[in-house]
Amino acid sequence: MSGKVPNRDPLHRKYRELKLIAKGLLFTEHPVVAHVIPIRRCNLACGYCNEFDDYSKPVPVEVMKDRIDYLARLGLSALVFSGGEPLLHPQLEELVAHARSSGLLVGLITNGYLLTVDRIQKLNAAGLDYMQISIDNIEPDEVSVKSLKVLDKKLRMLYEHATFGVNINSVIGGGVRNPEDALTIGKRAVELGFSTTVGIIHDGRGQLTKLSVLEQRVFEQLRRMGKTSYARFNKFQDNLAAGKPNDWRCRAGSRYLYVCEDGLVHYCSQRRGYPGVPLSEYTREDIRREYYTKKDCAPFCTVACVHKVATLDNWRNPQTLPDPAAGLEAAPQLVQLRRSALTPGKVKKKLQVVNAE
Numbered sequence: 001m002s003g004k005v006p007n008r009d010p011l012h013r014k015y016r017e018l019k020l021i022a023k024g025l026l027f028t029e030h031p032v033v034a035h036v037i038p039i040r041r042c043n044l045a046c047g048y049c050n051e052f053d054d055y056s057k058p059v060p061v062e063v064m065k066d067r068i069d070y071l072a073r074l075g076l077s078a079l080v081f082s083g084g085e086p087l088l089h090p091q092l093e094e095l096v097a098h099a100r101s102s103g104l105l106v107g108l109i110t111n112g113y114l115l116t117v118d119r120i121q122k123l124n125a126a127g128l129d130y131m132q133i134s135i136d137n138i139e140p141d142e143v144s145v146k147s148l149k150v151l152d153k154k155l156r157m158l159y160e161h162a163t164f165g166v167n168i169n170s171v172i173g174g175g176v177r178n179p180e181d182a183l184t185i186g187k188r189a190v191e192l193g194f195s196t197t198v199g200i201i202h203d204g205r206g207q208l209t210k211l212s213v214l215e216q217r218v219f220e221q222l223r224r225m226g227k228t229s230y231a232r233f234n235k236f237q238d239n240l241a242a243g244k245p246n247d248w249r250c251r252a253g254s255r256y257l258y259v260c261e262d263g264l265v266h267y268c269s270q271r272r273g274y275p276g277v278p279l280s281e282y283t284r285e286d287i288r289r290e291y292y293t294k295k296d297c298a299p300f301c302t303v304a305c306v307h308k309v310a311t312l313d314n315w316r317n318p319q320t321l322p323d324p325a326a327g328l329e330a331a332p333q334l335v336q337l338r339r340s341a342l343t344p345g346k347v348k349k350k351l352q353v354v355n356a357e
Contacts, residue, residue, distance in 0.1 A: 013105075016105055020078055020105055021312070024077065024255070024309075024312040028313060028317065029288060031257045032076075032309050032312060033078045033256050033309050034071050034078075034258070035080045035081075035257070035258050035269070036064070036071075036079060037081075037082060037261045038081055039057070039058045039084045039085070040052060040083065041053055041057075042083055042084045043085050043111070046136070046144040046146065047143040048143060050270075051082075051084065051269050052083060052084045056084065056261060058088065058089045059261050059263075061095065064095050065095070065098050067279055068102060071259075072104060074284070074287070077105060078105040078106070078107065079107070080107040080108065080305070081096070081107070082108075082109045085113075086109070086110060087113075087115070093122045096126035096127060096128050097127055106127065106128055107132065108123070108130070108131045109133075110132075112133040112146070112151050113151070115154045115158070116157070120161045120162050124161070124164065129165065130165045131164055131165070131166050133151065133155075133169070134146060134169040134170070134199070135151055135168060135169070138181045138184055143177065155188065155194075159192045165195070166192075167189075167195045167196065167197060168186070168188075169196075169198065169199050170182035170186055170189075170199070171198065172198060172199075172215045172219055182198060183222065183225075186222050187225070196225060198219060198223070199302070200219075200302050211241050211243070219237075220241075223238075236307040240300070245300055246298070246307075248298060248314050249298075249318070249319050250295040250310060251290070251291055251306075251309060252267035253266075254287045254289075254293075255310070255312065256310075259279050263279050264277065264279070265277050265278075265282050267290075268303050270303060271297065274324060274325040289321065292317070292319050293321040294319040294321060295323050295325075
């Protein structure tokens with residue numbers, strides 16, 4: 001195997017990541033991470049995934065640039081392109097370069113199938129900071145074709161040509177046939193010098209599917225394996241693997257934003273529909289309100305990207321507003337109030353009046 005291309009300015013990238021964390025610790029009225037969807041379509045159809053279709057067109061590049069610019073004006077620190085399969089967007093590299101020019105840390109979540117040497121080099125030139133690929137098994141099956149057998153040649157390409165950081169995420173739970181496959185995948189990631197994480201597959205609302213004894217054993221081995229990443233700086237997954245709830249403050253809609261292909265802001269990929277406000281109309285008042293909104297799905301949530309962002313704020317500012325998406329009697333009134341410029345305290349007082357009625 002030929003020598004790996006040195007990461008371009010890895011110390012500068014780490015410095016920018018540390019700035020992101022410092023800013024997040026010092027200030028609370030800006031989004032830290034946003035996942036944006038440049039295309040909903042995917043070239044695969046994994047059995048556990050509800051985040052794709054097989055027909056959507058790419059979001060026009062100028063529309064995506066406007067969304068990126070608006071997020072930067074809100075004070076965003078890191079932007080992650082997701083999907084669907086973002087590599088299906090023909091101008092993705094232009095979007096990556098635009099986000100970098102806005103001062104953002106830029107990541108990409110991909111299934112890896114469409115990677116070529118030329119595409120990797122274009123992503124290098126665009127300034128991509130991080131890429132994550134999820135590999136579900138060694139041999140493709142009816143649940144997923146994101147297999148090490150198919151993707152290993154893509155991993156070798158990344159080893160030889162990528163100047164951005166690479167994380168390989170293996171998964172357990174949710175119908176994955178052979179949990180031990182995750183160990184083989186993790187070992188291969190470490191061998192290539194990549195960071196490695198493990199995800200617990202969730203149901204359609206991002207909720208926990210309890211792990212079996214074998215899956216828990218595999219999970220523990222993976223946690224101890226090789227290089228770590230920011231994803232390991234919390235105990236969320238430890239509790240979930242054991243089937244225990246987490247006591248935390250989900251800041252989705254505030255510190256974490258999920259912006260769908262239609263340009264609407266949602267709590268996360270599994271709670272699409274709330275707040276459901278166009279990004280172009282999303283304000284710091286929305287950010288403040290959702291910062292104080294308690295999400296009823298939080299205890300058994302497995303959406304790791306939201307967990308990571310919450311570690312910046314879990315120690316401060318309790319959430320005092322009820323979840324408008326939880327089927328409460330006051331939900332319609334809450335949704336109506338979501339576009340108001342009321343402070344959290346005034347919203348709470350208004351809700352007391354609504355509930356009294």
